[in-house]
Amino acid sequence: MSKIPEDLKYTRSHExxxxxxxxxxxxxxxxxxxxxxxDLVFVELPxxxxxxxxxxxxxxxxxxxxxSDIYAPVAATVIAINAQLAEAPELINQDPYGRGWIMRLxxxxxxxxxxxxxxxxYQVLAAEA
Amino acid sequence: xxLALRERLIFEYSRPxxxxxxxxxxxxxxxxLDALPDxxxxxxxxxxxxxxxxxxxxxxxxxxxxNFSIDTHFYPLxxxxxxxxxxxxxxxxxxxxxxxxxxxxxxxxxxxxxACMYELQEMLKAVTGMRGVALSPLAGAHGEFAGVAMIRAxxxxxxxxxxxxxxxxxxxxxxxxxxxxxxGCVAREVAVGADGDADLEALRAAVGPKTAGIMLxxxxxxxxxxxxxxxxxxxxxxxxxxxxxxxANLNAILGKVRPGDMGFDVIHMNLHKTFSTxxxxxxxxxxxxxxxxxxxxxxxxxxxxxxPAAERGAEAPQYRWLGERxxxxxxxxxxxxxxxxxxxxxxxxxxxxxxxxxxxxVAEYATLNANYLSARLQQVGFEAAYPQxxxxxxxxxxxxxxxxxxxxxxxxxxxxxxDLGFHAPTTYFPMxxxxxxxxxxxxxxxxxxxxxxxxxMAQILRExxxxxxxxxxxxxxxxxxxxxxxxxxxxxxxxYREPAT
Numbered sequence: 237m238s239k240i241p242e243d244l245k246y247t248r249s250h251e252x253x254x255x256x257x258x259x260x261x262x263x264x265x266x267x268x269x270x271x272x273x274x275d276l277v278f279v280e281l282p283x284x285x286x287x288x289x290x291x292x293x294x295x296x297x298x299x300x301x302x303x304s305d306i307y308a309p310v311a312a313t314v315i316a317i318n319a320q321l322a323e324a325p326e327l328i329n330q331d332p333y334g335r336g337w338i339m340r341l342x343x344x345x346x347x348x349x350x351x352x353x354x355x356x357x358y359q360v361l362a363a364e365a
Numbered sequence: 366x367x368l369a370l371r372e373r374l375i376f377e378y379s380r381p382x383x384x385x386x387x388x389x390x391x392x393x394x395x396x397x398l399d400a401l402p403d404x405x406x407x408x409x410x411x412x413x414x415x416x417x418x419x420x421x422x423x424x425x426x427x428x429x430x431x432n433f434s435i436d437t438h439f440y441p442l443x444x445x446x447x448x449x450x451x452x453x454x455x456x457x458x459x460x461x462x463x464x465x466x467x468x469x470x471x472x473x474x475x476x477x478x479x480a481c482m483y484e485l486q487e488m489l490k491a492v493t494g495m496r497g498v499a500l501s502p503l504a505g506a507h508g509e510f511a512g513v514a515m516i517r518a519x520x521x522x523x524x525x526x527x528x529x530x531x532x533x534x535x536x537x538x539x540x541x542x543x544x545x546x547x548x549g550c551v552a553r554e555v556a557v558g559a560d561g562d563a564d565l566e567a568l569r570a571a572v573g574p575k576t577a578g579i580m581l582x583x584x585x586x587x588x589x590x591x592x593x594x595x596x597x598x599x600x601x602x603x604x605x606x607x608x609x610x611x612x613a614n615l616n617a618i619l620g621k622v623r624p625g626d627m628g629f630d631v632i633h634m635n636l637h638k639t640f641s642t643x644x645x646x647x648x649x650x651x652x653x654x655x656x657x658x659x660x661x662x663x664x665x666x667x668x669x670x671x672x673p674a675a676e677r678g679a680e681a682p683q684y685r686w687l688g689e690r691x692x693x694x695x696x697x698x699x700x701x702x703x704x705x706x707x708x709x710x711x712x713x714x715x716x717x718x719x720x721x722x723x724x725x726x727v728a729e730y731a732t733l734n735a736n737y738l739s740a741r742l743q744q745v746g747f748e749a750a751y752p753q754x755x756x757x758x759x760x761x762x763x764x765x766x767x768x769x770x771x772x773x774x775x776x777x778x779x780x781x782x783x784d785l786g787f788h789a790p791t792t793y794f795p796m797x798x799x800x801x802x803x804x805x806x807x808x809x810x811x812x813x814x815x816x817x818x819x820x821x822m823a824q825i826l827r828e829x830x831x832x833x834x835x836x837x838x839x840x841x842x843x844x845x846x847x848x849x850x851x852x853x854x855x856x857x858x859x860x861y862r863e864p865a866t
Contacts, residue, residue, distance in 0.1 A: 272799070275851040277851060277854035277855050278854070300850045300851055300854055301793045302793065302796050325855070326855075
């Protein structure tokens with residue numbers, strides 16, 4: 237059974253979001269998603285400073301089975317990326333909620349986060365998939 | 366097939382100074398190299414294998430014996446239409462009169478070839494219901510590029526400059542969104558319903574004043590016929606967009622239903638699939654495009670035209686290439702000459718041999734074989750992804766249950782099939798279905814071959830229950846065992862280095 241930490245928010249497209257103390261958010265992909273993709277071999281990251289519309293493709297994770305887009309969960313600016321992933325994409329497999337974080341975003345406005353899922357709701361979604 | 370034989374790299378046969386000297390090109394005169402700047406001249410000899418003619422011949426013959434090919438094995442690779450390539454097509458295309466024709470020779474000296482190309486265009490128009498055909502794109506993705514470029518040119522010519530969105534269904538071939546992006550459009554994905562048909566509500570919500578078009582294959586990559594295709598066409602046309610038909614699955618409907626009648630504006634045809642020229646490592650492709658009336662002015666060049674007899678002088682050739690002066694709005698030329706001539710000739714001969722009746726039978730037997738295979742595999746315990754739907758020319762088996770129950774994956778099954786003498790089906794595509802095999806038997810396989818494949822699959826399912834390790838370790842009998850594809854992708858290394866001695 238894949239891990240779904242209680243303190244995070246999730247999207248229907250399997251990203252997780254963590255609210256940081258400074259108001260920014262950190263995102264990555266869920267344990268369930270990394271399991272479904274299998275061993276990752278490549279991660280394409282955006283440039284720091286790029287502004288993203290909600291739902292815009294902002295990164296790509298690629299395994300031997302499939303390439304999968306990562307979507308910006310809210311309208312935001314990229315303020316940091318996990319550059320280690322370029323050399324070590326397997327960090328996402330090993331520690332999807334920790335060292336496998338993908339990027340930090342600064343939301344451009346008080347965003348509408350009603351589309352985000354709680355850990356419980358995401359668990360239901362992951363069980364169906 | 367020689368089992369358990371390992372062939373060394375050709376470099377390992379190399380001995381200094383060995384070679385077929387008689388075949389070496391003459392060294393260029395010193396003065397010919399004078400123009401090359403010093404900085405661009407090689408300082409050391411390139412690392413090339415030095416082998417005799419016999420070494421080289423044996424090496425490549427042995428490699429060819431280690432291969433799975435359509436000439437040696439059943440090859441049910443979904444979405445690839447690996448059918449028999451009739452030898453007669455090859456024989457005709459290899460006639461010295463065709464082989465010796467220079468592409469720059471005057472058209473008067475290539476009337477036979479041009480006549481074949483003209484008839485090929487006409488036959489493709491008739492069987493797809495399109496108004497015009499161009500043969501020059503060199504492969505499926507090249508044809509897709511031509512198709513979306515024409516869609517863009519059409520909107521531009523009407524000063525409709527905002528249309529840059531191409532809609533693709535979730536299950537589309539990966540080349541569809543890639544083509545849209547290459548043509549400067551934005552790919553927009555729409556969901557597929559639970560029954561495998563397009564979700565019309567999602568489509569209605571997605572179309573609008575920015576819609577340039579939609580790219581569809583019918584039957585879809587899920588192996589089912591899109592039943593509401595006319596409704597899809599209406600929605601997209603009403604929004605001002607055009608319909609693109611990805612011809613990858615044309616084999617299922619050949620001679621039965623025509624994309625032109627379904628409302629499509631542009632189509633590419635994989636002649637190497639549907640019209641049976643060697644491909645998939647066995648030869649290059651041909652991705653001819655067909656268009657509806659509104660896209661005729663934008664077809665890529667060149668195209669073969671037949672001049673009505675009344676307009677010809679006594680000596681004038683009957684067939685000629687159309688160029689920029691004939692079609693000023695064309696999207697242009699995508700190749701140096703008229704396309705992959707040898708492939709086009711083989712497809713032409715194949716179509717002439719089939720005739721109108723034969724084409725219909727291609728679709729009938731392709732779907733009969735797929736439905737038979739699907740039913741038999743379900744009988745022996747496999748799970749179809751869409752059991753309620755009739756298969757088209759291909760169908761999807763999902764191993765989700767085997768994965769949960771025995772830890773056996775689609776890749777394990779695929780690798781074990783190689784041990785049992787079958788090329789594996791397509792794995793992990795379409796991505797909508799987990800642990801899937803996409804199986805396309807084609808019309809040229811006998812019931813006995815299909816039954817043998819069912820038996821092999823039944824044996825694999827038994828092994829999954831009783832001895833899953835057997836599957837995890839497969840293939841056991843081939844010269845190359847299970848590859849570490851993760852390591853190969855993470856530590857990409859394509860350079861041979863001589864081992865230190």
